[in-house]
Amino acid sequence: MNSLFPTSADFIRFAPEIVLTVVGTLLMLLEPLTGDGKGEKPQLRWLAIAGLALAMAAAIFAYGDPGPAFNGMLLVDGFGTFFSVLVIGTGLLTVFCAQDYLIREKQENGEFYALLLFSIAGQCIMATANELIILFIGLEISSISSYILAGFLREDRRSNESALKYFLLGSFATGFLLYGVAWIYGLTGSTNLATIQATLAAGGVNPRLLALSAALMFVGFAFKVSAAPFQVWAPDVYQGAPSPVSAFLSAGPKAAAFAIFLRVFTTAFGSMADRWAPVFWGSALLTMIVGNFAALRQDNIKRMLAYSSIAHAGYVMVAVTSHSTVGTAAAMFYLASYAFVNVGAFAVVSYVAAKGEKHVGIGDFAGLAARQPLAALVMTIFFTSLIGVPLTAGFFGKFYIFKAALDAGMVWLTVLGLLNSAVAAYYYLRVIVVMYTHEPSVAVNELEPASSGLQFGWVAAAAATLALGIFPSALLEFASRAAILR
Amino acid sequence: MPESLAQQYFPLLVQILLAVLVAGGMVAAGLLIGKKVKNRVKEMPYECGMTPTGNARERFSVKFYLVGMLFILFDIEAVFLFPWAVVFRELKLFAWFEMVTFVVLILAGFFYIWKKGALDWTQTETSKAHKPPTALDLMLSDELEVAGRR
Numbered sequence: 001m002n003s004l005f006p007t008s009a010d011f012i013r014f015a016p017e018i019v020l021t022v023v024g025t026l027l028m029l030l031e032p033l034t035g036d037g038k039g040e041k042p043q044l045r046w047l048a049i050a051g052l053a054l055a056m057a058a059a060i061f062a063y064g065d066p067g068p069a070f071n072g073m074l075l076v077d078g079f080g081t082f083f084s085v086l087v088i089g090t091g092l093l094t095v096f097c098a099q100d101y102l103i104r105e106k107q108e109n110g111e112f113y114a115l116l117l118f119s120i121a122g123q124c125i126m127a128t129a130n131e132l133i134i135l136f137i138g139l140e141i142s143s144i145s146s147y148i149l150a151g152f153l154r155e156d157r158r159s160n161e162s163a164l165k166y167f168l169l170g171s172f173a174t175g176f177l178l179y180g181v182a183w184i185y186g187l188t189g190s191t192n193l194a195t196i197q198a199t200l201a202a203g204g205v206n207p208r209l210l211a212l213s214a215a216l217m218f219v220g221f222a223f224k225v226s227a228a229p230f231q232v233w234a235p236d237v238y239q240g241a242p243s244p245v246s247a248f249l250s251a252g253p254k255a256a257a258f259a260i261f262l263r264v265f266t267t268a269f270g271s272m273a274d275r276w277a278p279v280f281w282g283s284a285l286l287t288m289i290v291g292n293f294a295a296l297r298q299d300n301i302k303r304m305l306a307y308s309s310i311a312h313a314g315y316v317m318v319a320v321t322s323h324s325t326v327g328t329a330a331a332m333f334y335l336a337s338y339a340f341v342n343v344g345a346f347a348v349v350s351y352v353a354a355k356g357e358k359h360v361g362i363g364d365f366a367g368l369a370a371r372q373p374l375a376a377l378v379m380t381i382f383f384t385s386l387i388g389v390p391l392t393a394g395f396f397g398k399f400y401i402f403k404a405a406l407d408a409g410m411v412w413l414t415v416l417g418l419l420n421s422a423v424a425a426y427y428y429l430r431v432i433v434v435m436y437t438h439e440p441s442v443a444v445n446e447l448e449p450a451s452s453g454l455q456f457g458w459v460a461a462a463a464a465t466l467a468l469g470i471f472p473s474a475l476l477e478f479a480s481r482a483a484i485l486r
Numbered sequence: 487m488p489e490s491l492a493q494q495y496f497p498l499l500v501q502i503l504l505a506v507l508v509a510g511g512m513v514a515a516g517l518l519i520g521k522k523v524k525n526r527v528k529e530m531p532y533e534c535g536m537t538p539t540g541n542a543r544e545r546f547s548v549k550f551y552l553v554g555m556l557f558i559l560f561d562i563e564a565v566f567l568f569p570w571a572v573v574f575r576e577l578k579l580f581a582w583f584e585m586v587t588f589v590v591l592i593l594a595g596f597f598y599i600w601k602k603g604a605l606d607w608t609q610t611e612t613s614k615a616h617k618p619p620t621a622l623d624l625m626l627s628d629e630l631e632v633a634g635r636r
Binding site: 005025028029031032033 | 579580591594595597598601602
């Protein structure tokens with residue numbers, strides 16, 4: 001460390017975040033200067049899409065020369081690149097799926113896209129963070145933008161409620177995380193994950209205080225991924241937030257939060273896995289049960305998808321609990337498949353909900369297949385993937401997760417998890433049955449055809465779901481290679 | 487160069503003396519040569535241009551908070567400039583680039599709030615709403631009362 005000046009390699013490895021920040025700022029600056037007064041700003045939408053595409057290219061390019069950046073603050077490796085590309089892809093899909101909704105609510109403006117890009121920049125930092133402070137900064141950048149996005153409809157009371165609940169509970173949970181980071185620094189004298197790992201492996205650290213700090217960080221992470229018993233915020237936030245934002249929140253920030261969760265607990269705390277594994281075991285089981293059984297009783301589809309997202313966080317927690325390379329790879333594959341499915345499903349919800357999100361009951365989906373066959377078809381693909389039917393991404397996701405759990409000798413957790421997925425089939429199938437067999441509802445009869453952008457979003461998400469379901473090996477091989485965290 | 491501690495602090499002593507003199511002189515001059523008027527307004531507890539009593543739960547325009555938040559933002563920028571200035575000579579060009587990045591981002595935010603009209607608070611909703619009487623109103627009503635009695 002002779003000079004503070006970053007090298008060009010540093011900049012290349014940080015390029016996705018730079019692109020996202022610059023384009024996000026540009027969107028913010030152009031926002032007051034554009035607009036035709038009708039609430040449509042297609043030029044900003046295309047700028048956001050171009051920025052995200054450029055950021056994705058930068059992330060892939062950076063992987064050509066993997067390694068640490070900025071004195072070990074960031075680490076560009078397969079794992080980080082996987083999650084960077086995943087969150088940027090989620091963002092791209094969100095932009096396409098949000099356009100109809102935003103135009104309908106007269107809310108298409110630069111702020112939405114700028115906040116989305118800032119949030120994704122934070123998530124990219126989280127994905128590649130190799131140091132607790134940087135990880136925390138990434139998490140905050142991502143979270144603060146997400147809080148504002150959740151309250152994006154300023155005049156809407158539910159949207160405000162959603163943002164406020166998310167903000168208050170989220171800041172509180174972040175406090176736990178930061179306190180854990182402070183303890184770890186006090187115990188090991190470092191915030192660098194590799195150094196912490198080495199210090200802990202060498203021994204001599206007070207085991208009680210170490211367990212305390214790991215527990216504090218667990219609380220912070222578990223909140224962000226909505227794992228039980230820290231999942232209470234999710235239904236209210238996803239229900240109140242604008243549908244495209246709920247789509248994004250349940251995919252992007254969640255994937256990034258799992259990325260840091262996995263990285264911290266497999267590298268820094270890897271040597272004490274036998275001590276944290278029981279806690280994860282309980283949390284995974286509780287998350288699956290709470291999510292699935294609460295989802296059974298929901299009539300509001302956004303709430304149902306929120307509980308379903310809790311349940312799916314539980315499945316990923318099973319993979320994290322197995323604490324193996326196979327488990328990490330399974331979690332990565334699952335999060336990728338889940339991200340596409342969920343953004344797509346929320347996009348269909350935002351379409352049926354119509355202006356002001358009036359029609360969000362499950363009954364409002366009645367007869368969707370008769371009136372809007374494409375919407376019903378893609379929704380069916382998404383829901384079969386969420387159930388885990390073969391030929392969809394969800395099947396292989398669940399398969400790899402439970403295989404990893406069995407390899408790790410967690411037979412009971414596997415059995416209970418499989419029983420949970422059987423329960424989950426009921427509430428997904430219910431929507432499919434309503435869509436295909438019932439008479440069209442008022443809501444469905446009033447639907448205008450979807451725009452080409454929204455249709456593209458649906459088809460892209462559905463195609464990704466089917467592609468991962470039929471040819472999972474390419475992605476899984478990459479994940480298996482990338483899952484070896486040092 | 488002043489040698490002893492007393493010499494070093496002598497200018498401070500002079501300044502304190504000057505401050506006491508100016509403040510005390512103003513009060514004394516007011517007492518000696520000021521006009522003495524007594525009316526209701528003059529007897530009221532002092533409050534900057536507002537009616538001193540009233541409902542404690544008065545509602546403030548949201549613009550107050552907006553201005554407050556913007557003030558804190560730009561204040562933080564100034565706070566960051568101080569430590570930067572201290573280490574500037576050691577870090578040289580690196581520090582310059584870092585600060586330029588930071589200031590450009592802050593200026594982008596400034597441009598944004600400016601163009602969005604957050605700094606333009608001439609047309610307020612509260613100006614149309616009912617307002618409690620100000621001190622000036624009270625004074626005027628006092629004078630009208632006096633004129634009526636004549």
